[in-house]
Amino acid sequence: MLKMKDDDVLVIVEGLSKKFCKDLKTSLWYGMKDLVSNIRGNKNEKKLRDKEFWAVKDINFELQRGECLGLIGHNGAGKSTLLKILNGLINPDAGKITIRGRVGALIELGAGFNPILSGRENIYNNGAILGFTKKEIDAKVEEIIDFSEIREFIDMPIQNYSSGMKVRLGFAVAAQLEPDILLIDEVLAVGDLGFVLKCLKTIDKILPNTAIIFVSHSMPMVSRICSKIILLDSGKSLYLGKDVGKGIDKYYARFATNESNIIFTDNTIALENIKLLNPSSYEGDIPQLQWRSDLELHFKFKILSNIPSVEFFVIIADKEQRQVALLESNKITCGIVEDNGIIEFTVKHDKIQLSKGIYSINFSARLHSTKEPILRINDVLVFQILHEKEAWEPFLLESKFKKK
Incomplete structure (x- = not known):
């Protein structure tokens, strides 16, 4: 088992697994049975039942402050599921997660925003969720608005924002408040090139004091910012290591074929x-x-x-x-x-x-x-x-x- 070495280890994942059911009706039935089993103290967490599949299976890694872990793999490989488990949005069926510090997340477009509140109000809401006091957010709010480059729309309800504006504000909040752990899931693909470059520079700036988990299909971005990499396929880890280039090569090799x-x-x-x-x-x-x-x-x-x-x-x-x-x-x-x-x-x-x-x-x-x-x-x-x-x-x- 993995053990903490020192205070710089911010994330430890041990034997993490999560299964889903392909059929909604069957899933509801299994949910009721699991509820009864849990009350009785009986757990069948590591066995698949009919119509179930592993979205994430037996994932292990640790991440220190100053490291950026790239999660790569084709659609459906388990990247977003793993990120949602780390953010506490989904409970795992097996395994253990140990997290130290504040967690900021950009895992879905507009996630964490209240659509009827203004951008400014959502800054305070998100800051409070991260554990910051109103005084701490007050000291950062102008920097966040400036970074997002949407000052003229900051008092408009979020529901009227474009996808690009939501990304700008979400990243500005996450980056300027500098959480200990930052989760990013593909949302930078929505931003324009100028803002993406700005985000990459900001990641360089905050990375020494932060641990970042970065999900992307853009291998140039992964190569640019990641110091470790996990290649997922059907929920399993095919490669985990610090040789980012090797992980990327294996990613492309998964799609390589000799068929004409x-x-x-x-x-x-x-x-x-x-x-x-x-x-x-x-x-x-x-x-x-x-x-x-x-x-x-x-x-x-x-x-x-x-x-x-x-x-x-x-x-x-x-x-x-x-x-x-x-x-x-x-x-x-x-x-x-x-x-x-x-x-x-x-x-x-x-x-x-x-x-x-x-x-x-x-x-x-x-x-x-x-x-x-x-x-x-x-x-x-x-x-x-x-x-x-x-x-x-x-x-x-x-x-x-x-x-x-």
Whole structure:
């Protein structure tokens, strides 16, 4: 079991589990049975019944002051459920949570606000919930209003605020009152870029005195502010550690697939095989290359109908599925149909300088004579670039610094 080391440990989670029922009627029936069982002192908290599933299962971690924990995973992985348990909105079915200090939360848009009260009145309400006195809030209220940048609307009822205004005010209250523990769930995605950058700078400022748990689908944000990471999948922790880049790579690898995603075809040509030649290693089914090694791809196509020569285009997409590079086409030596109806060739790029991470190959083909497209496939191959340094930018270009 995890134990507190010192006063800087603000959150300890031990064996935390929560189950839900897929059917409302069954859920109500189970609730009545559980109520009776609890009164009798009988608990069946660790067993699933018909139509139940684990939203969160056996989660363990601790968080110290000055650390930011990123919670990542696909929709339905259990991130928001875990955050609501930590905020006391949902009771766990099993496990234990130990929390020291004041907890501020931005876990749902507008959560914690009374819609009929003004923004100013809600500042005082939220401050009181966090345990601040009226005098302490009075000393901070002008800073909160200034940070939110909605002063002209501050005495208007919250129910008339836009989603962006609610985010501004919610983050301003949480950040300026500086709770010991701050929970943030994806709400920054609603704000405009300028305010998001402002929030990130504020997180940098308050983080040394705060423990933050940050839920987001934006891996650049997670990479930017988090010092620890948990990857959740179907309620279970697939990765927990301080290597944020490794957790992010595993997140993208969960969505990586070798199954072709055919966007367009006129059924004149079919991709039979694609292979990354000479990988340095494998992570599961994903081939890996060291930074500055050669990227060499082997393609094999079957011609399904009589066509002339074909032009091929090989595109590299990054972890966010942005197309970042096009491999130069060679129209002379590639694309000539062989007698057996097979087109087979390799494409090589020397000393690849993509930054560390997961990438995929998108592919398209068109007739050389008419430029008519005949095939487009995304994610025909996923590969990983290995490097000791983390860089969110898609390219890590070799360079030399010389003294003038």
